Amino acid sequence: MQSWPQRRDQILFAATTLLSAGGLVLAAGGAGSAADGAWVAATLIGLGYSTATLVAAVRRREASVDVIAWLALAGALAVGEALAGAVVAVMLATGVLLEARAAARARRELSALAARAPRTARRDTAAGPVEVPVAEVVLGDRLLVGSGEIVPVDGRLLGPAVLDESALTGEPLPVERRAGEDVRSGVVNAGGPVRLTATATAEASTYAGVVRLVGQAQAQSAPFVRIADRFAVAFVPLTLLLAAGAWAVAGDPVRAVAVLVVATPCPLLLAAPIAIISGISRAARRGVIVKGGGALERLAAGRVLLFDKTGTLTAGRPALTDVVTPTGGDLSADDVLRLAASLDQSSAHVLAGAIVTAARDRRLPLTSPGDVHERHGHGVEGVVDGRHVRLGKASSIVTGPMPAWMRHARRRAALDGSLTVFAAVDGVPAGVLLLEDQVRPQAPRMVRALRRAGITRVVLITGDHTDTAEAVGRVVGVDAVHADCDPADKLTLVGAEQDRAPTIMVGDGINDAPALAAAGVGVALAARGASASSEAADVVLTVDRLDALADAILIARRCRRIALWSVAIGMGLSGAAMAVAAAGYLTPVAGAVLQEIIDLAAIAIAMTALLPGRSHTVTMPAADLATARRLYAEHQEVRPLVEQVRTVADALNRPPYDLGPVRELLDRLQVRLLAHERAEEAELLPIMARALGGTEATSGLSRTHAEIEHQIGRLRRAVEEPVAQAEAEDVTDVRRLLYGLYAILRLHNAQEEEGAFSLVADVATP
Structure with missing residues (x-):
């Protein structure tokens, strides 16, 4: 059901358009007086609406260019240019309607998340499933989620599941989750019935937090910050002086009205908000809730990025x-x-x-x-x-x-x-x-993407110890590391960086809330539940992927750039037309028509914000994506085997030295690990080359595959001669080879996870 503001905007557009068109029909039929009456009525309707918006701006103590539209409408009536007034009224109503439509679209993108909030849950009891209100679920409850049902609260899976997480992540393909993994409320069970243990109440679950965040975003995004109001201080006096000068020189108030009509600032009133609102809408589709146009503009202006470590650069779960x-x-x-x-x-x-x-x-x-x-x-x-x-x-x-x-x-x-x-x-x-708590595989790639997007400085601030923080900082490639920080320290550091350049602070914990509030833009990761950090932040990621932030910054900067271009081009054309009108070469009616053409040009530029822009997201064909995910599952399965290499080496630290476990390990490495590495060489590396644009991106991994096979061959030769009882000197080379192999495997796995498998979580199919 439509709200009154929506109906009001539609009525305004319909009334001014019908009256103006009706006046044209009457004029063509020779009923000039009736035509003038229709155009006057349209002008009066526009004047009434413009008066109301001016009064609202005065109450908010905001500068507004709406005063020019009001003067143009009033002036047209005063000098008897009813048709020009009607055209201005239609122009004003069209702008109001289109801006409302754009805002409604952004609200729909946000509200689509909240509209699906689960209402009931099925508690798994000895007597069978019992449906209860979701508010009655308590920690530790065993819940049953049927096929096609929405997960009611955050929980931990008791068995494998196939889930549709598109409502939270935007990823259209179902994902497989393993037993023991955490699952968020609001996702859809796309497979067979699954059971889970509730780890949060409904109020504390992810989806309830998303609903609250949507409410905040909608409340803070109306009215949208308009770039137009920043120009009002200079543009309004300039227009009034030009109109007054034209009147004084020519002694004709009609010329002044022509200047006011052609100066009606619809490029500012309409084009810029469309671009900004489009950015908010596009960000929402990527799983990023931006709390208003002001937050989007500040996100676009950010130059220094500050990260908390745990849960942002690291997975946040051991x-x-x-x-x-x-x-x-x-x-x-x-x-x-x-x-x-x-x-x-x-x-x-x-x-x-x-x-x-x-x-x-x-x-x-x-x-x-x-x-x-x-x-x-x-x-x-x-x-x-x-x-x-x-x-x-x-x-x-x-x-x-x-x-x-x-x-x-x-x-x-x-x-x-x-x-x-x-x-x-x-x-x-x-x-x-x-x-x-491992570093997110995509974190280094995301930091590089952020630098390409215009971030000039990346700072890590964390409460962890210095050695741990510096290790993470080296891996992801930050410019500075500040460790052992409490919330007050983080607040001080954000303030110091803010004095140098506009800042973006990213965090996910309660202790990050003060720093998020103090930064130019606070970004909270709320994929595993909203907290105080989400309430304090200007931007909230509802997806557990850091690449969404890089995309949001790209979207913000592109939309802000488009908004400024639409304003600059629209106002430049309006300025030229004002000069022509002041010289007496444009009548009020011709000026109104010309201004409509300028409006369409500015709107056309603004609408380009709806088109896909530059993104760091990698696109893969569905077949390549399926192969990459299969190989990633195998990669996960052989990771424990890598750790066994170190364990076997550790066991050779004192007599009696038994090389039997080394031989058993070699058999497993030959059967499982080498087979997997060869499959990656044959299948994964060509996929990477296609996705990343050339074999240069895969040459390092290919070289490491060869080195792993070489080292395993050396190790086998070192233990192939059976001995009854190995001595210390017999195991020296064996231990050295084992530790060397372990180091190579660890580094290789990290490189694969960053360069190849980090793509699996966030690739898009064409």
């Missing part, structure tokens, strides 16, 4: 990197992971999802735990397959002195900046799970 077990222990790394993941299926802890996902990736069979008890800050314990399993901190697992293998695992975690989860089985320490 991933399992390795499982360390004691040498000669009863349980293998896979056994420990399977027991831990089985227990963690019942936990809502942030690390539990990563452990369950890792077990599913390794295709380990999980079972339902029993007698589960979880204490916040201490850990979780329960019974899995008849064995008592406990997960938590080291102090919860070991009461006495810590074994050497656990101390080694702790040192390794400290060196790598990893998190640790200690596991005990039947009261005996059994393993240490290492987890790491």
